Amino acid sequence: GAGVSQSPRYKVAKRGQDVALRCDPISGHVSLFWYQQALGQGPEFLTYFQNEAQLDKSGLPSDRFFAERPEGSVSTLKIQRTQQEDSAVYLCASSFGAAEGRETQYFGPGTRLLVL
């Protein structure tokens, strides 16, 4: 079956522009995570959804970052007034059950965002 897909794969934005990044998780997966991966670093947690509920947004770096998953499937990560430090790869992952440490997360290919 299809894995996690993300779009666009690449996005170039001018500083100050708003961007929206889409994640299509594996069908039926309850949990959805967003991560930010800076160049040369491992992924860092941004936010977590269980179905349509955003249960944790502790990793969002500022109030310019906003995520939603209104129907419990597709999720969108929105960044307002992009800054150069927002340049990174944004990874989405989903897992079958409610998030706990044993759950395997399935990652999408990521969206590479470059802010000029």
Place this chain on the structure above:
Amino acid sequence: AQSVTQPDIHITVSEGASLELRCNYSYGATPYLFWYVQSPGQGLQLLLKYFSGDTLVQGIKGFEAEFKRSQSSFNLRKPSVHWSDAAEYFCAVHPSGGSYIPTFGRGTSLIVHP
């Protein structure tokens, strides 16, 4: 707070040689431990994971890892590397109680020479 250290930023090996990628973690209890591989332009793919029990775990693509509690390590090994193994490898700690937020190492880039 949990942390993961991958001390080697780059590792270069010849095709057919053995491989060991190091991972050390800091966590209050025994965490759940994962190794992922990331090929260019791809997402992370799970290689193997450790929860409990046998400290030597087998994964996909011929990889294995050994959990050593006394050294807080979870090193990844492969007896004979193939050119297609060239990629970025990430060790991750998933909490074993309470939080579900994983912590990733910064990754080790594997270069394979023919």
